[in-house]
Amino acid sequence: MYKIALVEDDTELRSMIAKMLERYEYEVMNVEDFKNVLERLIELKPDVVLLDVNLPFVDGFHICKNLRNNSNVPIIMISARNTDADQILGVELGADDYVLKPFSVEVLHSKIKASIRRAYGYIAEKTSTVYGDFRLDYRTFTVSFIHNETELTKNEFKILKILVDKSNTIVSREDLLHELWDDVAFVDNNTLNVNISRIKTKLQDLGLTDVIQTKRGFGYKFVPYWLEKENE
Structure with missing residues (x-):
């Protein structure tokens, strides 16, 4: 049973959403201490967070940004x-999706299912991808090379996983955007650029230079060039 943390100050709406989630057999954890939302979410360790934007004391954007710095949990605003x-800001601060009020429970449920599938759907099948001394770990959201290791954010991990799964093949920017966000109309192109740049920097810190190659006008390619050296 997946655990859903619900952060909503409208008691009537919160009750409606909670009943819907329970009907679909989710475990609902209502967060009602609006002065300490971030601390409570970190303590609860939910599988998905439903986060209202207009909250007392601290708005949802601020909470989203700080939660993303501490956790890879899927966040639906x-x-x-x-x-x-507003929608672009939510995505750039780390939200996985943005649902507008008023909404139908069916739409919200579909967003939750999609977030769970993207975040956890592949873990039962495979726990890591290994290319020689390179390892991408699905359980810890880390990437390592030889004896060095670094953590990835959720979106960094998802981008790198897509590129690694299609190594030596160009992956278009459009394909990456569609894999990461349901509605790419609300995603600024710079968001992908920033994530790619951060991944490249982290890989360089591990000793991997030019492992992600930019093909202007086409997309990106993951090239495990060290395998050729190992086979020489």
Whole structure:
């Protein structure tokens, strides 16, 4: 049973969402201490967070940013703030999805299922990908090379996993965006650029230079060049 943390200050809406989640056999954990939302979420360790934007004391954007710095848990933001800027901000701060109020319970449920599938769907099948001294660990969201290891954010991990799974093959920017976010219309191109840049920096710190190659106008390619040296 997946655990859903629900952060919503509208008691009527919170009750409606909780009943829907319980009907679909999720374990619902209501967070009602709005002065200490971040601390409570870290303590609860949910599988998915449903996070309202307009909260007392601290808004959802601030909580989302700080939670993402501490956890890879999928975050779905819920808000009546429907401008493109608000939705882009939510995604850039680390949210996996952004649901506009009013919404149907079926739409929200589909978003939750998609987030769970993207975050956890492959873990039961495989725990890591290994290319010689290179290892991408699905359980810890870490990448290691020889004796060095570094942690990845959730989106960094997902991008790298897609590229690693299709090693030596160009993956288009559009394919990466569709894999990462349900509605790419609300994703700024710079968001992907920033994530790719961070991944490259972390790989360089491990001693891997130019392992992710940028093919301008096409996309990106993961090249495990060290395998050729190992086979010489």
